[in-house]
Amino acid sequence: xxxxxxxxxxxxxxxxxxxxxxxxxxxxxxxxxxxxxxxxxxxxxxxxxxxxxxxxxxxxxxxxxxxxxxxxxxxxxxxxxxxxxxxxxxxxxxxxxxxxxxxxxxxxxxxxxxxxxxxxxxxxxxxxxxxxxxxxxxxxxxxxxxxxxxxxxxxxxxxxxxxxxxxxxxxxxxxxxxxxxxxxxxxxxxxxxxxxxxxxxxxxxxxxxxxxxxxxxxxxxxxxxxxxxxxxxxxxxxxxxxxxxxxxxxxxxxxxxxxxxxxxxxxxxxxxxxxxxxxxxxxxxxxxxxxxxxxxxxxxxxxxxxxxxxxxxxxxxxxxxxxxxxxxxxxxxxxxxxxxxxxxxxxxxxxxxxxxxxxxxxxxxxxxxxxxxxxxxxxxxxxxxxxxxxxxxxxxxxxxxxxxxxxxxxxxxxxxxxxxx
Ligand SMILES: Cc1ncc(COP(=O)(O)O)c(C=O)c1O
Numbered sequence: 330x331x332x333x334x335x336x337x338x339x340x341x342x343x344x345x346x347x348x349x350x351x352x353x354x355x356x357x358x359x360x361x362x363x364x365x366x367x368x369x370x371x372x373x374x375x376x377x378x379x380x381x382x383x384x385x386x387x388x389x390x391x392x393x394x395x396x397x398x399x400x401x402x403x404x405x406x407x408x409x410x411x412x413x414x415x416x417x418x419x420x421x422x423x424x425x426x427x428x429x430x431x432x433x434x435x436x437x438x439x440x441x442x443x444x445x446x447x448x449x450x451x452x453x454x455x456x457x458x459x460x461x462x463x464x465x466x467x468x469x470x471x472x473x474x475x476x477x478x479x480x481x482x483x484x485x486x487x488x489x490x491x492x493x494x495x496x497x498x499x500x501x502x503x504x505x506x507x508x509x510x511x512x513x514x515x516x517x518x519x520x521x522x523x524x525x526x527x528x529x530x531x532x533x534x535x536x537x538x539x540x541x542x543x544x545x546x547x548x549x550x551x552x553x554x555x556x557x558x559x560x561x562x563x564x565x566x567x568x569x570x571x572x573x574x575x576x577x578x579x580x581x582x583x584x585x586x587x588x589x590x591x592x593x594x595x596x597x598x599x600x601x602x603x604x605x606x607x608x609x610x611x612x613x614x615x616x617x618x619x620x621x622x623x624x625x626x627x628x629x630x631x632x633x634x635x636x637x638x639x640x641x642x643x644x645x646x647x648x649x650x651x652x653x654x655x656x657x658x659x660x661x662x663x664x665x666x667x668x669x670x671x672x673x674x675x676x677x678x679x680x681x682x683x684x685x686x687x688x689x690x691x692x693x694x695x696x697x698x699x700x701x702x703x704x705x706x707x708x709x710x711x712x713x714x715x716x717x718x719x720x721x722x723x724x725x726x727x728x729x730x731x732x733x734x735x736x737x738x739x740x741x742x743x744x745x746x747x748x749x750x
Pocket of ligand 1: 543573
């Protein structure tokens with residue numbers, strides 16, 4: 330029988346609950362304004378290359394030198410030389426069981442987050458995800474048939490998880506615990522005792538521990554990053570890392586996933602990971618040549634994050650702007666590339682993060698990300714990246730302050746009138 334052509338073509342219902350607002354409607358609107366010749370300043374995305382950061386020369390040269398050897402598919406888990414460098418680094422960090430057979434190179438951590446969850450989840454399985462989170466984690470759990478269960482990392486607690494609360498979120502369907510350290514979007518860096526507590530919690534309940542450590546070497550002042558993998562013996566630990574941030578090579582699309590811990594109980598899961606890696610043949614080969622020089626060559630990030638370095642200066646500029654604001658508050662970012670300030674709803678009672686982001690874009694031509702895009706229930710925060718130069722950030726925050734003052738004025742017309750008398 331001839332089929333009637335559909336009136337409209339619809340996206341899959343599996344996408345209905347999936348959101349990624351960092352590149353969502355606001356970013357589209359920004360592009361429309363730019364197409365009309367309006368200059369938009371961006372605080373919305375952690376993409377070092379668009380703010381003048383360069384990938385270190387020795388990585389670029391390594392890729393160029395090996396281009397002629399990059400024309401074939403490689404082994405599905407990645408070039409052996411690259412995986413060996415990842416394993417050597419994990420071992421230096423005390424991860425005894427890291428091995429090339431249980432290491433995967435992917436097209437960014439993004440691809441590997443999807444692969445790791447797809448290989449694990451049955452429909453309805455639950456995954457403990459931090460709130461706020463990097464929203465790909467929540468999206469990937471949903472896309473793979475799982476149920477994200479968010480655990481709160483509250484501002485009043487330095488954006489750190491509270492171990493006692495995690496227990497109450499467990500159900501017989503809980504399969505995995507996601508940790509993002511250093512954290513996007515909050516800039517929190519987790520102290521060692523907390524990480525030990527999270528590792529023990531995952532071990533006690535047989536959860537796969539997935540630790541997104543893509544910002545591992547981006548910490549400021551006294552903050553110290555601790556990898557969680559060496560703390561895990563009695564369950565499976567997945568460590569995610571990559572070249573995008575520490576090595577400022579987002580466009581190379583290189584990430585890795587290293588399994589460790591109770592691998593003797595993970596052979597079936599490992600088969601699933603290998604199968605999914607094979608189905609996509611392999612990840613981009615030329616860029617994989619940058620992995621060994623990145624992990625074994627000169628350190629290029631410390632000079633940026635220590636006092637006097639560009640990232641340190643930018644983070645200080647953001648910290649200063651928040652401290653001097655009449656409306657904003659946030660614990661200082663200890664790591665990563667972001668701050669997640671909150672707006673005083675005593676001063677602006679109806680503050681709505683989306684409405685604010687839109688009016689800031691339309692009036693001040695500045696793009697940031699509303700806090701609720703990061704899967705939190707409140708709507709009084711937003712995320713900014715501190716990748717622009719410090720002087721630019723000071724100017725951008727002056728515009729944010731101006732827009733907040735407008736909103737405060739509009740919220741309290743009576744007070745304004747009284748002030749005018
Ligand atoms: C916490 C976190 N994980 C993963 C990613 C994705 O990184 P990649 O470029 O390796 O796909 C990002 C990117 O911003 C991130 O912030």
